[in-house]
Amino acid sequence: MHRPMEGVRVLEVAQFTFVPAAGAVLADWGADVIKIEHAERGDGQRGLSRVLGLAVGDGSSFLPIMEGPNRGKRSVGLALEKPSARKVLDELIRSSDVFLTNFLPEARAKLRIEVEDVRAVNPDIIYVRGSGFGPNGPESNKGGYDATAFWARGGSAAGVTPPGSERMMRMPAGAYGDSIGGITIAGGIAAALYARQVTGEPSVVDVSLLGVGAWATQYTVNQALMRGGPLPPRELPRHGSPTNPLIGAYQTADGRWLEFSMLQPGRYWPEFCRLAGRADLATDERFADVEKIMANAAEAARIVAGIIGRRPYAEWVEILSRGEGQWATVQNSWEVGQDRSLRTNGLIAQVVDAEGKPRELVANPVQFDQTPVTLTRAPQFAEHTDEVLREIGLSDEEMLQLKIDGAAT
Template structure:
């Protein structure tokens, strides 16, 4: 299996999911990712035992999905960067690394001596990567943010999915939603920076913000607003289908499941759809027998489609629609996604053995090389590799003991 990041070392000084998710992707691709965690507190995300009202961990098990997802494949070192004794260790790690990856705020970076100039003074060739809430420059450079604030709310997605007149704003569909997308974005930026360094000999400074990723995700609407000189109007959508196409939109089945149709060429797919649905007479109906008529009477056609789909179960419709060429999809919940045969066929739901030796599964990152599924390795336990890494750096038993006495390492 090709592991394109084999031989690359990433030094990650980061917490939560946004930036660590990038490290996980790079570890999937073969990089040696060293995760620096505070010697006493560790990654703050380890303490999030409940999230979105749900238990994030299983009692009696070391498997902790909220940590496994963004940290699989890494090695963890417990290092108290504020302690003078930890500085030598940090500097040796920086010297041996290709990439320095962080989401610490500017004030914390200055206090800990890990700003760009500090790190480059130790290793002039290192690629320096900052993940931020609102950008590394500008009025909010010192402001912290999470994906719910910077990506979802300020980046436009929340407004885009919240209906006018709604009593509450729509929330993200999953925990760490923007973080995971942003982490993948950072990983791509690092790959480009490594290529550039190899081609030019010059290391890059890479910046990715959650706000920037949010704006990129909503760019269609933002670009229209920039063109119009103001927010684009929000036309009242029809109850069923779209304004000009009954075969675009969501429809409810008889057992309260949903289907999403996206047949962008209504004239091409109308006859096929009504035939599959058992209403072939609608193809010759004078209201819908040409593309122009079908588009002009889309609201009426949408009501008819809603009635037709509402008369059968979800299972019946998935079997029927599988026999056609039109584009559609089942609306799946989290469990169904994990069982999706298309994902499993290409190894995107990947096995991993946890720290207790039990077989588990995680979602793989969406990039695959040479049609070969990634081989996942579990996330590290807190500070699990501290001694291993220090010995790799050449520290003696006496030096390790002194660092422990000083509280510089776990």
């Protein structure tokens, strides 16, 4: 199968997850992604992974916090602030289709990697910036993480924190907004490559974590805009929804959760009652038709909660699987990794680490021609410096001099 980004070269000057995750997706799709890491410090996430104690613990170099957003790339150790590194950078820019960065404006100006600097070398390159708060306005030079720009500012934190709560709800996973933002950037790059092919004009692509956060919460933000003010607090019932007992989460006898989303109560109430061994409830005068189910939803939901709470999780999974109504198990991270539909569709992919041991990673959710992606591991720090420098025509003597200068490693 021809991967759609084969033949595209991406030059990535970025670190952590938000923008590097875009590079990983493009690598999954076949692009040659060259990751520039500082010749001494590398990507800051390499150090962060150890500070946070996220190593596998078996002596392996495999660090999921690095592997996820960096699989499939080649790493070049280059100190861009060194004058002698400029020739190397310019040659890489000249041979690339996309320049990808999340450096702040001040750092970009200092390193001479702003749009005009890069376009002076390669006028046809697509220039891509990931930021916290966008390229314009008073916060354009302000750094942001997904916890701040995406989760807090973008509306998700307020959306999941119950009224009167003594603590704000946190993101459900590390790099949550970063990962969503990364695949958003990858989509923008794909559109820009298509536009360049059609019009001959390269684009400047901007994606902010705040913008991604607002997009993710657009359902409620759009309602607030129409209303002309904040939405009133929603006091949801403990079980079900105000008009439908077959929406919401229910707890099983062994403390697990099931999420119901049967949006047509008139259609699915009789089926649920039959599966639950309570066919009598389908003809109960209180729930005899859709209008009565909606009018008596609170009472019906209490009954459903009692029914679900009398049997264990595994039993309910088997029972509910016999019906057509929409529901799902509430899975932890391990269970997500074992999910049969993810595995059947190749969305949990094998990768071989630097020590030759097979590992697994979540694949990006986009597939082409129903073909699962083939992953290769993330690069070790500066692993491909010599290989890439030779590709752009540097001699061994020139490479040695760069290393003596501290410009490459």
